[in-house]
Amino acid sequence: MRKNRSHTAEFRLEIVKEKLRGISIRALSTKWKLSTSIIRKWVDHHQASGALGLLPKSYHYYTIEFKRSVIESYHNKGLSLRGCCLAFNIPTQSTIISWLKRYEKFGMEGLKVQHGRPCVMKKDKPATKKDAPITRVEELEKEILYLKAENDYLKKLDALTQAKQTPQRKKR
Template sequence: MGKNRKHSVAFRLKVVKAYLAGDGINELSRRFKIAKSSVQKWIGHYKQGGGSSLLPQYGHNYTKEFKQQVVHAYQNQGLSLNECCFKFKIPSMSTLHVWIRQYEQFGIDGFITARGRPRSMKNKPKIIKTYGPLTRLEELENENLRLRAENDLLKKLDALIREKEAAQKKKR
């Protein structure tokens, strides 16, 4: 079971089987105290892909062509978000909603995004490391980089000290 899964696969299957046995969606949502949209989603995924479609699905890396195909199907074929998710086996409507918004704002280029946290220093200067003796220019460049780093560190330390002192003055 996934880390954020509230309902197990066995429970989902039990709800879907009860629906297929003739129980209504409203009745199931009341009996099991779950949202109607969850029941509808589980039923749709089950009808589309069987019991395996109720398993947790993580880490899909969709190509930009696939994303474009899904968005075009949504926009041009008149499919709802739910129907699109079932047809293309996308686990969450919110994923599709994000794709649509990206496509409407930026076109196909909106699908090319860097994932994760951005780097804090983009063009980090590197100290030149060579084997053998360094030339005078290389020595000066390395010393310059070290001095800049030391200066930045001291500035940051000074700012933190001033911030701490200001916070203490406010408390008084």
Template sequence: MGAFFMGKNRKFSVEFRLTIVNAYLNGDSIKGLSRRFEITRSCIQKWVGHYKQGGGSSLLPQYGRDYSTEFKQQVVYAYQKQGLSLNECCFKFRIPSVSTLHVWVRQYEQFGIDGFSRARGRPKSMKNKFKIIKTYGPLTRLEELENENLRLRAENDLLKKLDALIREKEVAQKKKR
């Protein structure tokens, strides 16, 4: 079994995925393949669907793809208005995971189109964002204005973060109801 997958997260090699897909296309059942190779049926169904839609290249790992807001909106529209299932949307638009699409749908339902442009990942450190304010000697008019500008930016960022926290709390309370 160890030769079929790569790494500790059971990421299967492209060759192994292709072997499973070909076995299915040659008459083996998904249930039988699932038992024999100890893979979930949904995983095999996903591989087969992607293979049928895009061929062998669709089984290649797709790390770090960046999707535009317009693309996300198009996919969510296909899911909501055209009646496609999450799996069908993933196959049609070559999205590797149903969970990715599920997140997009949830973002769209909660925040509308603006939900797609929300920043992901760890926020950048604030210490790198602002210059150190000069505290020695008399300040020129330009330095005074720069310092005031920095203070106002910091205050604005703080208010934005507070507003975001309040919105998150309101959304969480709505979900509880």
């Protein structure tokens, strides 16, 4: 089964209607080459929200209070991840799992919104050489490196032109 396929709401509704007609999830999975969990998810969302539950969901901003209520429902009310998704209209279980991990690791501070990837750059950078002025010795070393590179380039160019000019021997 391929991953990362997107399905239209009409296709999802067709699958759900087939399931409601009595076809098993396993048979639908085989017929349409879908995982059983995705079919089960579509059926659950259809039962909870109707046809609107099958529409693709775009990015949604969740407040800290909302996240806290979802986590409390999971811990205190004994709701499963799937139950939380249905009750709070959250598209995937992985969203709740990431909230739980951050809550367990950092507490309420972990539930604050993060935009983009976390910064991994070091805050205290050591001074680079560019900050300091170049001394005469460094300037001369830099010029020597440039001249050596230029000399190597010219030698290589000369070797290539000589190779082109010499007639190549025919192989027998």
